[in-house]
Amino acid sequence: xxxxxxxxxxxFENLSYLYxxxxxxxxxxxxxxLKEGEFLAVLGPxxxxxxxxxxxxxxxxxxxxWGGKMKGRINIFGQDPWTQPVYxxxxxxxxxxxxxxxxxxxxxxxxDLAFGPANFGVPKxxxxxxxKEALKIVGLTGFEDRTPQELSGGxxxxxxxxxxxxxxxxxxxLDEPTSQLDPLGTVEVLDAIYRLKKERKIxxxxxxxxxxxxxxxxxKVLILRDGNIVDYGPTEDVxxxxxxxxxxxxxxxxxxxxxxxxxxxxxxxxSQISLDQGxxxxxxxxxxxxxxVKNALPEDRKKELGAPILVAENLGYSYKGYEHIKALKNVNxxxxxxxxxxxIGQNGSGKTTLVKNFVGILQPTDGKAFYRDEDLSKLxxxxxxxxxxxxxxxxxxxxxxxxSDKEIRFGLKNIGVPEEEMEERVLEALRIVGxxxxxxxxxxxLSFGDRRKLAVATVLAMKPEILIMDExxxxxxxxxxxxxxxxxxxxxxxxLLKTVIMITHDMSLVAKFADRLIVMADGxxxxxxxxxxxFYQQEVLTRAFLKPPQMTQLAAALQEYNIPQGVLSVEDxxxxxx
Amino acid sequence: xxxxxxxxxSLMHRMSPIxxxxxxxxxxxxxxxxxxxxxxxxxxxxxxxTLILWQFGKIKVKYLAxxxxxxxxxxxxxxxxxxxxxxxxxLGEKQTPLFALPWHYQIAGGxxxxxxxxxxxxxxxxxxxxxxxxxxxxxxxxxTTSPSKLLDGLTKIKIPFSFAFMLVTAIRFVPMVDATWNRxxxxxxxxxxxxxxxxxxxxxxxxxxxxxxxxVLILLRxxxxxQIAIESRGFGAPEKRTxxxxxxxxxxxxxxxxISVIVFLFCLYFKLNYTVxxxxxxxxxxxxxxxxxxxx
Numbered sequence: 049x050x051x052x053x054x055x056x057x058x059x060f061e062n063l064s065y066l067y068x069x070x071x072x073x074x075x076x077x078x079x080x081x082l083k084e085g086e087f088l089a090v091l092g093p094x095x096x097x098x099x100x101x102x103x104x105x106x107x108x109x110x111x112x113x114w115g116g117k118m119k120g121r122i123n124i125f126g127q128d129p130w131t132q133p134v135y136x137x138x139x140x141x142x143x144x145x146x147x148x149x150x151x152x153x154x155x156x157x158x159x160d161l162a163f164g165p166a167n168f169g170v171p172k173x174x175x176x177x178x179x180k181e182a183l184k185i186v187g188l189t190g191f192e193d194r195t196p197q198e199l200s201g202g203x204x205x206x207x208x209x210x211x212x213x214x215x216x217x218x219x220x221x222l223d224e225p226t227s228q229l230d231p232l233g234t235v236e237v238l239d240a241i242y243r244l245k246k247e248r249k250i251x252x253x254x255x256x257x258x259x260x261x262x263x264x265x266x267x268k269v270l271i272l273r274d275g276n277i278v279d280y281g282p283t284e285d286v287x288x289x290x291x292x293x294x295x296x297x298x299x300x301x302x303x304x305x306x307x308x309x310x311x312x313x314x315x316x317x318x319s320q321i322s323l324d325q326g327x328x329x330x331x332x333x334x335x336x337x338x339x340x341v342k343n344a345l346p347e348d349r350k351k352e353l354g355a356p357i358l359v360a361e362n363l364g365y366s367y368k369g370y371e372h373i374k375a376l377k378n379v380n381x382x383x384x385x386x387x388x389x390x391x392i393g394q395n396g397s398g399k400t401t402l403v404k405n406f407v408g409i410l411q412p413t414d415g416k417a418f419y420r421d422e423d424l425s426k427l428x429x430x431x432x433x434x435x436x437x438x439x440x441x442x443x444x445x446x447x448x449x450x451x452s453d454k455e456i457r458f459g460l461k462n463i464g465v466p467e468e469e470m471e472e473r474v475l476e477a478l479r480i481v482g483x484x485x486x487x488x489x490x491x492x493x494l495s496f497g498d499r500r501k502l503a504v505a506t507v508l509a510m511k512p513e514i515l516i517m518d519e520x521x522x523x524x525x526x527x528x529x530x531x532x533x534x535x536x537x538x539x540x541x542x543x544l545l546k547t548v549i550m551i552t553h554d555m556s557l558v559a560k561f562a563d564r565l566i567v568m569a570d571g572x573x574x575x576x577x578x579x580x581x582x583f584y585q586q587e588v589l590t591r592a593f594l595k596p597p598q599m600t601q602l603a604a605a606l607q608e609y610n611i612p613q614g615v616l617s618v619e620d621x622x623x624x625x626x
Numbered sequence: 627x628x629x630x631x632x633x634x635x636s637l638m639h640r641m642s643p644i645x646x647x648x649x650x651x652x653x654x655x656x657x658x659x660x661x662x663x664x665x666x667x668x669x670x671x672x673x674x675x676t677l678i679l680w681q682f683g684k685i686k687v688k689y690l691a692x693x694x695x696x697x698x699x700x701x702x703x704x705x706x707x708x709x710x711x712x713x714x715x716x717l718g719e720k721q722t723p724l725f726a727l728p729w730h731y732q733i734a735g736g737x738x739x740x741x742x743x744x745x746x747x748x749x750x751x752x753x754x755x756x757x758x759x760x761x762x763x764x765x766x767x768x769x770t771t772s773p774s775k776l777l778d779g780l781t782k783i784k785i786p787f788s789f790a791f792m793l794v795t796a797i798r799f800v801p802m803v804d805a806t807w808n809r810x811x812x813x814x815x816x817x818x819x820x821x822x823x824x825x826x827x828x829x830x831x832x833x834x835x836x837x838x839x840x841x842v843l844i845l846l847r848x849x850x851x852x853q854i855a856i857e858s859r860g861f862g863a864p865e866k867r868t869x870x871x872x873x874x875x876x877x878x879x880x881x882x883x884x885i886s887v888i889v890f891l892f893c894l895y896f897k898l899n900y901t902v903x904x905x906x907x908x909x910x911x912x913x914x915x916x917x918x919x920x921x922x
Contacts, residue, residue: 103854106858107857107858108854108857108858112857113853113854113857133862134857134858134862135857135860135861135862135863135864136863137858138857138858138859138860138863139860139863141858142858143854143858145851145854145855147848147851149802149848150848150851150852150855151851151855152798153795153798153852153855153856153859154773154774154794154798155631155773155774155794155797155798156772156773156774158774159773159774159777159870162774162868162870163859164859164860165868166867166868166869166870167859167860167861167862167863167865167867168860168863168865169863169865169866169867169868170868171868172868172869172870175868175870193633196798197801211859212859215859215860404812407815407816408815409812409815409816428820428823429815429818429819429820429823430818430820432818433816433817433818434818437816438816440813440816444840444843444844444847445806445809445810445813445840445844446810446813446814446816446817446840447840448835448836448839448840458817458819458836459817459818459819462817462818462819463818492843506817507816507817510817510818
């Protein structure tokens, strides 16, 4: 009896888990169950326990690798990962991790795909058959001989997915598989996951913090916060609980946020989660005259533009050893004092190469880059750092000292700030980012978010006029996503920063902050203008494989009802309608 | 990395890695038993054989240009040092001075440090050829064997899979470590720390800490991720691992090994029976003959 009930399902029963040497459970009394072929999405902010849940399923959190304490029961088609070695679990559960880099173990794609099944002694001919099929599923046929260095992030992640599938798992576990990819890579990976679900009916559990990804995929959704279940049920139901999602740091789809606004304004409408459903519900309201455009778009901030502060003149760049590939082609650009600029484009489109030419990391191979009137290639790195600051995506490539204050002093020493002025600058920088209390803390003890703030402080202490931020929302959840951008905005409004530039894949970030938007593709600037206008240039965005924010798409679909161009966010939409 | 696998189709690429490994192992004793200058002749035979094999493996000298350029300095150093210091006076060997420095220091029963001798020069050349012979054998295994074949080959000769796997993983991750290093160097430049502009001494004293600390920490974390990825792909399962490549010994391998062993034995035979006589003739007849033709 017991066996029949468990053999076809995956479930957690009152499951709690404690990491080795910790007091607070990472997961607390979790229950869910899935039938064969179903898809469960696990959502939640950072530290909610999403990764822990994935690792419990694959046996990583368990006696095999990380140990820890568990209460309750895990069942995966009649197996319990706690009572068997990891390699045994691996035959049933395949896991794809966040970082595409470390998952490819072998120097070529076909070797990597063969690695798993060969470990289990699957016959050679069958492995070759599986490799062929797996590459077809993920759309990488013909890539057998490629080395990992020859693949993009999205391609690497698809190889990881294919390699997992080659082991023919009954349960596929995906731990934020798209969190480190660009929009194009994300679409590629999601397409592959979609095909696995539709064509192979494989049981899947996917953790993510991007709600919009799972709308078409998931049958059920589990929302976690601080290790506890906040909500659990069919996707349609859970995603309609807009307020609950919002409160618990899960981003509700834009469209359902709009419906929340509608209800707040007295409309009796049921929440919708996808764009098409949303248009279907809203259009009749316009037709019946219940909704209409009442206000013009909110006025944008008017700030006087000053002199050009960063200038590119016929700027071109090719990386050493790849002279035939132009990473930047003949770029002409003027960025002025008083601008908040967003740069978008896929990885490899040249946006990072462009800003690296502005901060002195790279020297142009063609043309020139200027800071005001000064040729940047004639300046020392230490001179540039005093004028143009740049914050990277990952602070761990920079932090190395034993305390936060030393970390900041390092840069100050390099630019030759006198000793008596240093203390003051350190304190001020720490105050700006809100880390005054961490003066003596070992940087690696800080949370990832705080490490990023510290990295910002190290840059701000050098008092640059221009701040360039690379992906300020990466690895931040819904609650903390605008923290760094807000910080920059605040300094910008106070006049401490003359110009801010953000490079990002996050369309809602640029929609909210940037007043000038630059779109790059293939080493060229393909669009440059006010954010509200650029997001309506459909053919340009298509060329760069980008999608405008959902509300912009909605506004475009409802054009005939006098909705003006330039709508970027739910706030814009609500402002116009009510 | 200059010695690394190069994708191509050639006889040596198709050859079983086990056969190529045996060839490399044959090179070792030859290089080790060399003691005197006249063994140069034997080494040259094996070196020529190796270079012929290179042709069958489509290995081009230019792939290794970087390594040879590095070696050049070492080679010149060896020849100069040997030229001045080589002495077998006690063994009754003749010393032919080529030129002398104005400064002299005679070691009791040894060399005159101010005199550059022909014998020393030739001995230096022999050591250089010895090193080159050893170095030239390796590319034949590494540059013509795909990591996949290497892994299966090593496993086949009963090297524990975890050890063979470690080697192959190292090949996979060297470029990654390299990329991480470059990213950190760039990241620290943003903090006005420019390692590229420092001189050798400053670099050694204070430059590496801001680079190596993040590097080690990042690598440790990646190692952690790697463990998860490896174990969840069934590493360590007790089943007999499938060999994806044919690494067995067939007719082609047997022929190759037979030729290699014959050349090897010929080298030994040659060393024992002919080198001394031939070498004496070279020294006493051919070199003076050439010397007479020279203008000085």
